[in-house]
Amino acid sequence: MDFNISDELKSVQQLAQQIIGDFTEVEKLKAIEETQERFDRELWAALAEAGLLGLDIEESHGGMDLGFFSLATLCEEVGRCVAPVPVIPVLVSAAATLRRFGTDSQKDRYLPGIANGSALVGAALEEYGNDDPAAPAATARAIEGGYAVSGTKFAVTNAAAASRILLTARADDDLVMLLVDPKAAGVTLNPQVVTSGETRSELVMDKVQVPVEDVVATGKKAANAAIWALAATRTALAAYALGLCDKMMRMTGQYTSEREQFDRAIATFQAVSHRVADCYIDVECLRLVTQQAASLIDQGRDASDAVLMAKIWCGDVTHRVSQASQHCHGGTGVDRDYPLFRYCLAARQVELSAGSSASLTGELGARIAAQYLAADA
Amino acid sequence: MNIELTPQQKALQQEVREYMKTVMTPELLEEMRNDDLKEGGGPEFRKQYARMGADGWIGLSWSKELGGKELSHMEQYIFTDEVIRSGFAYPFLTTEAVTPVIAANANDEVREEVVGGVKQGKVVIAIGYSEPSAGTDLAALKTRAVKDGDDWIINGQKMWTSLANYADYVWLAARTDPDASKKHKGLTMFLVPTHYEGFSVTPVHTLGVRTNATYYNDIRLPDKYRVGDVNGGWKLITGQLNIERLSLFTHGQVDSLYQETCEWAAATDAPGGGKVIEQAWVQHNLAKVKSGLEIVRLICWKQAWAMDQGPLDMADASMAKVYSSEFFVELYRMLLEVLGTAGTIGADSPGAVLRGRIEFRWRVGSILTFGGGTNEIQRDIIAMAGLWMPRTR
Numbered sequence: 055m056d057f058n059i060s061d062e063l064k065s066v067q068q069l070a071q072q073i074i075g076d077f078t079e080v081e082k083l084k085a086i087e088e089t090q091e092r093f094d095r096e097l098w099a100a101l102a103e104a105g106l107l108g109l110d111i112e113e114s115h116g117g118m119d120l121g122f123f124s125l126a127t128l129c130e131e132v133g134r135c136v137a138p139v140p141v142i143p144v145l146v147s148a149a150a151t152l153r154r155f156g157t158d159s160q161k162d163r164y165l166p167g168i169a170n171g172s173a174l175v176g177a178a179l180e181e182y183g184n185d186d187p188a189a190p191a192a193t194a195r196a197i198e199g200g201y202a203v204s205g206t207k208f209a210v211t212n213a214a215a216a217s218r219i220l221l222t223a224r225a226d227d228d229l230v231m232l233l234v235d236p237k238a239a240g241v242t243l244n245p246q247v248v249t250s251g252e253t254r255s256e257l258v259m260d261k262v263q264v265p266v267e268d269v270v271a272t273g274k275k276a277a278n279a280a281i282w283a284l285a286a287t288r289t290a291l292a293a294y295a296l297g298l299c300d301k302m303m304r305m306t307g308q309y310t311s312e313r314e315q316f317d318r319a320i321a322t323f324q325a326v327s328h329r330v331a332d333c334y335i336d337v338e339c340l341r342l343v344t345q346q347a348a349s350l351i352d353q354g355r356d357a358s359d360a361v362l363m364a365k366i367w368c369g370d371v372t373h374r375v376s377q378a379s380q381h382c383h384g385g386t387g388v389d390r391d392y393p394l395f396r397y398c399l400a401a402r403q404v405e406l407s408a409g410s411s412a413s414l415t416g417e418l419g420a421r422i423a424a425q426y427l428a429a430d431a
Numbered sequence: 432m433n434i435e436l437t438p439q440q441k442a443l444q445q446e447v448r449e450y451m452k453t454v455m456t457p458e459l460l461e462e463m464r465n466d467d468l469k470e471g472g473g474p475e476f477r478k479q480y481a482r483m484g485a486d487g488w489i490g491l492s493w494s495k496e497l498g499g500k501e502l503s504h505m506e507q508y509i510f511t512d513e514v515i516r517s518g519f520a521y522p523f524l525t526t527e528a529v530t531p532v533i534a535a536n537a538n539d540e541v542r543e544e545v546v547g548g549v550k551q552g553k554v555v556i557a558i559g560y561s562e563p564s565a566g567t568d569l570a571a572l573k574t575r576a577v578k579d580g581d582d583w584i585i586n587g588q589k590m591w592t593s594l595a596n597y598a599d600y601v602w603l604a605a606r607t608d609p610d611a612s613k614k615h616k617g618l619t620m621f622l623v624p625t626h627y628e629g630f631s632v633t634p635v636h637t638l639g640v641r642t643n644a645t646y647y648n649d650i651r652l653p654d655k656y657r658v659g660d661v662n663g664g665w666k667l668i669t670g671q672l673n674i675e676r677l678s679l680f681t682h683g684q685v686d687s688l689y690q691e692t693c694e695w696a697a698a699t700d701a702p703g704g705g706k707v708i709e710q711a712w713v714q715h716n717l718a719k720v721k722s723g724l725e726i727v728r729l730i731c732w733k734q735a736w737a738m739d740q741g742p743l744d745m746a747d748a749s750m751a752k753v754y755s756s757e758f759f760v761e762l763y764r765m766l767l768e769v770l771g772t773a774g775t776i777g778a779d780s781p782g783a784v785l786r787g788r789i790e791f792r793w794r795v796g797s798i799l800t801f802g803g804g805t806n807e808i809q810r811d812i813i814a815m816a817g818l819w820m821p822r823t824r
Contacts, residue, residue, distance in 0.1 A: 307818035419714025426697035
């Protein structure tokens with residue numbers, strides 16, 4: 055039993071805080087938000103320079119190889135500043151999955167570029183009405199030298215900027231995980247403006263030819279890779295949400311301590327301070343389940359239940375802390391000149407991504423039933 | 432970061448679990464059907480408590496000097512969790528909260544008498560803090576102790592003095608300086624032997640278990656039963672609150688209710704065919720319970736681990752208390768919903784589900800949101816100590 059964060063990880067955290075903090079001054083964020091891409095390439099380069107894009111990439115591919123827990127810690131720091139960088143799709147869904155399930159030549163080809171910031175590999179795990187990449191509706195037909203892929207994915211981050219996009223498709227009864235070139239013939243990217251304010255992409259594929267060297271895995275291995283990618287993505291979203299919520303709660307504690315009505319700080323009303331105290335309890339709960347899920351994945355152990363619980367808490371806590379923060383800020387909370395709105399929008403985006411609390415509670419319940427029915431039979 | 436019990440800790444958990452099965456004898460279970468003996472005090476309880484003492488299970492966390500094994504807080508939590516899971520009315524406040532304070536502050540004679548007696552499983556101590564008009568504002572208590580020669584004369588009334596109907600002593604907070612500049616500075620701690628003349632008990636029947644009102648009528652108490660300095664009682668009271676909480680909210684006692692409900696739902700037919708657990712709403716409740724329970728487990732482990740690293744963070748201790756006390760009540764409700772109307776049938780009536788345990792636990796559990804430091808005060812502490820917000824008024 056050890057809840058300690060190692061000294062090595064603490065220095066990673068401090069380094070990330072310092073760099074991300076420097077790049078997320080309000081004026082800088084506003085300038086990035088003016089662009090359609092909403093991607094701070096200078097911050098990305100600075101993170102690469104510091105080695106932080108390679109936290110969960112092997113040293114032989116230019117990474118630091120500190121494991122998944124350290125990558126989740128980076129996601130938390132990005133969330134704390136709502137920094138406009140695609141750490142979750144690129145570093146978690148794509149790179150960390152490729153590292154564990156990709157072929158040697160794919161790792162040689164893609165991971166060093168991700169670690170040094172020169173290349174992006176994105177991920178498209180969601181289809182309309184289906185957030186399970188292990189059961190996609192998109193199809194892959196075997197052709198000479200690879201597959202022809204058809205189908206639609208959506209809400210893909212920075213799709214146009216990516217050299218490849220990691221996704222899954224169904225090949226008859228089999229599953230295939232592949233890297234699709236967004237510039238290949240048959241790919242259409244349709245811009246989608248989402249709650250967070252980002253412009254994401256609907257990715258429509260019509261018989262897109264994927265050469266064999268871009269086939270990551272097939273069959274059982276592809277299923278394991280898809281399950282891993284989803285679990286890692288959900289855990290990273292929870293870590294990102296932890297950063298968001300911790301910051302929203304502290305902003306609210308500070309704001310209510312300064313804002314005066316009836317000649318006193320509104321924080322001195324129990325009705326107000328208790329609402330903020332409830333946020334503190336929620337944030338601590340989210341921290342505990344997220345750390346548990348991340349450390350299980352880090353150690354390569356079964357994290358299925360832990361990840362579901364982390365994402366359930368993530369959805370509930372982002373909703374509650376975000377609404378409480380807005381409420382306690384009054385009109386200031388909804389004003390786009392005050393930083394809180396950015397957190398609230400990002401919180402709603404995270405809450406609904408890769409499985410909502412309601413759907414995952416249903417999934418966890420079905421797992422509990424299966425477990426006890428099996429024991430009873 | 433590795434959130435798991437070590438092999439040694441798992442072995443301890445298993446050892447305590449097996450041992451406690453031998454403590455919960457059929458005779459004890461029968462004796463506990465009497466409402467007045469649910470919280471201990473009957474002859475079979477006394478016999479098993481003394482056996483735990485003889486077998487060396489009491490005071491594991493104490494210093495070696497006192498005959499303990501200096502277990503870490505983590506190991507102590509594992510022990511506590513398993514003992515409570517077993518259902519034995521082990522007097523944790525006696526062994527873990529009060530006795531170490533007595534050992535550190537009492538004179539040699541009383542230390543030998545009381546600490547030695549607890550170690551052997553022969554002594555139980557009730558807590559005499561609350562009064563009819565002093566609850567959350569404990570320092571407002573009025574019970575008086577007045578010096579008379581070498582003795583103290585005690586007069587007053589205490590409320591919610593649980594276990595006092597069979598305890599050997601009351602750990603009593605009394606006012607020794609009515610003119611102190613601040614009311615908490617005029618308090619002194621005493622041990623009152625319950626066989627002394629002037630001491631009496633009347634039962635208070637709560638939603639769940641029996642507790643007591645206790646009366647102190649001109650009790651003449653030798654000075655040797657004063658513990659710590661005169662007017663120095665407050666820090667003895669507050670010093671052990673965190674340790675007290677670590678035995679109020681444990682994971683095993685509620686986890687076992689969740690598991691039993693799952694087993695029941697998987698074995699019981701649903702009206703429309705299939706088993707109860709195959710219904711979506713049942714799965715929803717069970718999943719909500721499991722997600723909440725996971726936090727209880729992690730909080731308990733983190734608190735025990737943190738206490739081994741140094742003093743416990745105030746905001747985190749309060750967070751644990753609020754979350755656990757409010758979740759326990761939610762858990763009872765969500766599990767009772769799964770059991771349905773049959774969940775209301777008492778333990779001794781035909782048709783009782785899971786021996787009426789959840790229904791009973793709910794009746795006991797509602798005291799925890801205000802007992803042990805009411806949750807409003809805990810939220811004040813979280814806002815101040817955790818978020819540096821100004822004091823509410």
